Amino acid sequence: MGLKIGLLGLGTVGTGTAKILLSPQGRHPLIQKLEIYRVGVRDISKTRDVNISPNIFTTDLEAIATDPDVDIIIELIGGLEPARSLILKAIEHGKHIVTANKAVISRYGPEIFEAANKKGVYVMLEASVGGGIPVIQPLKESLGVNRIHSVIGIVNGTTNYILTRMQQEGADFADVLADAQRLGYAEADPTADVEGLDTKDKIAILAFLAFDGLIKLEDIYCEGIRQVTAADITYAERLNFVIKLLAIAKRCPNGMNSTIDKLELRVHPTLVPKTHPLASINDVYNAILIEGEPIGQVMFFGPGAGSGPTASAVVSDMINIAAILQTETEPIPHPLLSCTHQHYCETAPIKELVTRFYARFLTKDSPGVIGKLGTCCGKYNVSLESVVQTGIHDQLAEIVVVTHNVQEGNFRQALQEIQALDVIDSIPSVLRVL
Numbered sequence: 001m002g003l004k005i006g007l008l009g010l011g012t013v014g015t016g017t018a019k020i021l022l023s024p025q026g027r028h029p030l031i032q033k034l035e036i037y038r039v040g041v042r043d044i045s046k047t048r049d050v051n052i053s054p055n056i057f058t059t060d061l062e063a064i065a066t067d068p069d070v071d072i073i074i075e076l077i078g079g080l081e082p083a084r085s086l087i088l089k090a091i092e093h094g095k096h097i098v099t100a101n102k103a104v105i106s107r108y109g110p111e112i113f114e115a116a117n118k119k120g121v122y123v124m125l126e127a128s129v130g131g132g133i134p135v136i137q138p139l140k141e142s143l144g145v146n147r148i149h150s151v152i153g154i155v156n157g158t159t160n161y162i163l164t165r166m167q168q169e170g171a172d173f174a175d176v177l178a179d180a181q182r183l184g185y186a187e188a189d190p191t192a193d194v195e196g197l198d199t200k201d202k203i204a205i206l207a208f209l210a211f212d213g214l215i216k217l218e219d220i221y222c223e224g225i226r227q228v229t230a231a232d233i234t235y236a237e238r239l240n241f242v243i244k245l246l247a248i249a250k251r252c253p254n255g256m257n258s259t260i261d262k263l264e265l266r267v268h269p270t271l272v273p274k275t276h277p278l279a280s281i282n283d284v285y286n287a288i289l290i291e292g293e294p295i296g297q298v299m300f301f302g303p304g305a306g307s308g309p310t311a312s313a314v315v316s317d318m319i320n321i322a323a324i325l326q327t328e329t330e331p332i333p334h335p336l337l338s339c340t341h342q343h344y345c346e347t348a349p350i351k352e353l354v355t356r357f358y359a360r361f362l363t364k365d366s367p368g369v370i371g372k373l374g375t376c377c378g379k380y381n382v383s384l385e386s387v388v389q390t391g392i393h394d395q396l397a398e399i400v401v402v403t404h405n406v407q408e409g410n411f412r413q414a415l416q417e418i419q420a421l422d423v424i425d426s427i428p429s430v431l432r433v434l
């Protein structure tokens with residue numbers, strides 16, 4: 001039985017996908033069962049880097065989504081609309097879906113999965129997180145027997161590239177971002193990457209699978225990397241840390257025996273100890289560290305974006321569907337491949353987070369400043385692990401502190417009081433420590 005593919009989008013990932021489908025030699029034999037039947041794009045006159053007959057191109061994507069001959073729709077156009085409507089329309093017409101669209105899945109996943117389960121079709125999303133890294137299927141299948149405690153990831157290649165270059169060259173954020181745009185790593189509008197929004201979409205999807213519950217995007221605390229300076233990276237280095245944009249989803253300690261999951265869900269630049277497995281993930285690479293019981297720690301590492309790697313994930317979803325359709329005897333939703341969660345996870349507010357902090361203060365260079373900082377911290381139960389004064393800049397002293405574990409709400413109160421001290425000029429940076 002051959003399967004007819006409706007490919008929506010023939011850009012970076014769509015082209016990589018078509019190239020795999022058109023050169024099946026040496027790959028899984030099921031690929032030969034997949035026929036590129038129709039291709040939907042915005043501009044038919046564009047020159048394409050793949051040899052597909054122009055006769056099957058159209059700009060009418062809805063016609064593909066509703067074509068009775070199409071078996072699987074591959075949504076690779078990106079963005080929210082028309083991607084969401086096309087996916088829903090295709091499901092309504094009984095098509096299986098493969099998508100790389102984390103923005104749509106993190107926002108409209110519940111609506112899409114419900115429609116798919118009702119209709120008895122699959123929605124596969126391996127390429128939506130970590131590009132070519134297999135992490136979605138492992139979470140659904142191979143790790144499914146574990147009680148997952150945490151998922152911590154570097155899941156945005158652009159920001160990891162920027163932070164790596166800042167660290168290696170002492171360069172400033174704006175200069176490296178401009179370079180990343182020139183090299184084509186960062187998009188012309190880099191907002192979703194540098195503000196952490198792309199990472200937020202991805203951790204919503206990972207948390208949804210790891211903790212078996214729906215996630216509201218607005219419950220995820222999110223800070224991007226714009227405020228990370230070369231000075232912070234240098235201090236972090238001296239203190240034996242590197243700074244990474246981490247996506248963290250964790251079961252709260254007091255939620256372990258609760259019937260309702262309470263999760264920490266956050267995205268922010270983080271000081272990572274140099275000895276930690278995520279500290280050495282550099283450039284555009286991604287990695288996801290999953291900790292569970294009984295497996296302990298397992299880390300997935302690889303290319304988090306790019307045409308070929310992302311297409312590898314897309315086509316793996318396609319052959320999964322092809323394999324099931326060939327052998328299936330049970331009715332779908334398939335217990336391992338489908339997403340059938342009904343309830344929303346409960347999230348702990350960020351002020352309840354217990355973590356270590358790094359803070360950098362610019363102060364008057366007068367006696368007793370460190371004592372005053374210490375007094376404010378003590379008042380709110382903030383215990384200091386290290387205090388470093390590095391010298392005078394523009395007649396101001398620069399003091400860097402790292403705290404022991406402290407509740408975020410308490411630390412914020414201490415900072416408010418410190419900010420009001422007459423010896424304090426400013427608090428340029430506050431970052432969390434892993």
Ligand code: NAP
Nearest residue numbers: 009010011012013041042043076077078100101305306310
């Ligand atoms: P892209 O290069 O911009 O390609 C988008 C394709 O969709 C183009 O072929 C474009 O047509 C077509 N398209 C867009 N809007 C359309 C519309 N309204 N009607 C008809 N056609 C439309 O995007 P991409 O980088 O391949 O990304 C595709 C998806 O994969 C996105 O969801 C993205 O987040 C995800 N993803 C990408 C990467 C990556 O490395 N690029 C990695 C992981 C996930 P034209 O060619 O005619 O312009």
Ligand code: HSE
Nearest residue numbers: 155156157158304305
């Ligand atoms: N903009 C994303 C990144 C693409 O830089 O990781 C892959 O999802």
